[in-house]
Amino acid sequence: MLIADKKADLAGPGIGSYEEIEQILPRDYQSLLSRKDTQRAIRAGKRFIEDHLCxxxxxxxxxxxxxVDKHSGVNDYLDxxxxxxxxxxxxxxDRGKNPIEAQVVQAATKWKRVALKQFEMQPGEGLLTDMRAVRKDYFLDHDHSAYVDQWDWELAITDKERNLAFLTDVVKKIWKVLKDTETYLLKEFPQLKDKRYPELPEELTFIHAEDLLARxxxxxxxxxxMRILQEYPAVFIYGIGWTLADGYPHEMRAPDYDDWVTExxxxxxxxxxxxxxxxLVWNPVTKRRHELSSMGVRVNAQTLRQQLEITGQLDFLKLPYHQAIINKELPLSIGGGIGQSRVLMLLLRKAH
Structure with missing residues (x-):
């Protein structure tokens, strides 16, 4: 494979052009739900997920x-x-006395960690948001939009919980909520039952990005x-952001929220x-990979500095948010985002 192919594949949806999208998406697709029932199912699914995640x-x-304020450092630059x-x-x-350079959020990733402190969350406590964002530079396709809706969550943890076993336990809890939501929606809207679209597996398959590369x-x-999902229809891929054996990360990740450097x-x-x-899951409607959620243990003072050094962005340490982590003023945490439209697109058997 050409090196250029790997470089081009480090970010983005994995469909190279709009012409390719046109060729890939199903041409014989029909919604299993009416427009009214689609809206009812969306509301029912959202309520179920929010209640059970909490x-x-x-x-x-x-x-x-x-x-948010541009100079606060809490906006997300995604990569x-x-x-x-x-x-x-x-x-x-105030008539020009206190001008603000503002930004529309791209995600609430860093804001949530600040909010944990503001709400005085103790280890084992956390928050869930119904987040809306604008990502103007996204390549748009059937499951990527400039308008983003996510359940963004953040949980305060202890230093001893900053490990792979704790992350895995949280992932399993989230997966159970998603699987239970599917079961609930199939009961409430039986027209969603279709032999062409198998139900989600009870359990995820866990694999590290390094092992996926070796495979x-x-x-x-x-x-x-795409290949692993044809073998295992629902997977969790660990270790996204660290440089793998081929000299490239599985995908580029920003250096100031997820911890991708810890051994x-x-x-x-x-x-x-x-x-x-x-x-990630296999979407039987679009017959493609389908990302549902991204999450991770957040950086501490040491790993923030390490990751900023690796990415050549040590100047970020001047920003208030990054200073708060370095000075250990923010809680240790784990958090992530769950795509609302993506989850409901999958569970309601939608192609877009």
Whole structure:
């Protein structure tokens, strides 16, 4: 495989052009639900997921901002190369006395950790948000939009819980909520039962990005994901962001929220890296990979500095958010985002 293919595949949806999208999406697709029932199912699914996520992870629902101060450092840049920039605008506040350079959030990842402190969350307590964002630089396809809706969650943890076993336990709890939601929606809307579209498996298959590369060394990462999902229809891929054996990360990740640098040990004793990962499933409607969630243990003072050094972004340490982590003023945490439209697209058997 050409090196250029791997470089091009480090970010983005994995469909190279709109012409390719046109060829890939099903032409004989018909919705199993009417427009009215679709809206009813969306509302029912959202309520079920929010209630059961809060119960499973001990979270409380909180409101989340749409706009943040550009200079606070809490907005999300999504990757490490600065190619996905936020929508910005100027607010002339108090007749020009306190002007604000504002940004529309791209995600609430860093804001949530600040909110844990503001809400005085103790280890084992956390928050869940119904987040809306704008990502103007996204390549748009059947499951990527410039308008983003996510359940963004964050849980305060102890230093001893910053490990792979704790991450895995949280992932399993989230997966159970998603699986239970499917069961609930199939009961409430039996027209969703269709032999063409098998139900989600009871359990996820867990695999490290390094092992996925070793399994399919000649494939770019999105094709590796496609291949593993044809064998195991629901997977969690650990260790996204660290440079793998081929010299490239599975995908570029920003250096200031997920911890992708911490060393871990595989079951057979090999050194690995990363306390984060993604839930991906096989979508039987679109016949493609379908990412549902990205999550991870968050950086501490040490790993933030390490990751910023690796990415050449140590200047971020001047920002208030990053200073708060370095000075240990923010809680240790684990958190993630679950795509609302993506989850419901999958569970309601939608092609777009």
């Amino acid at each position: 119960e499973a992870l001990k979270l409380m629902m909180v409101e989340v901002p749409l706009i 490490r190369d600065g190619s996905r920039t936020p929508v910005e605008f100027f607010i002339s506040n 399919y060394p000649d494939l770019p990462r999105k094709q590796r994901e 871990t040990i595989s079951k057979d004793g090999r050194p690995m890296h990363g306390l984060n990962g993604d839930i």
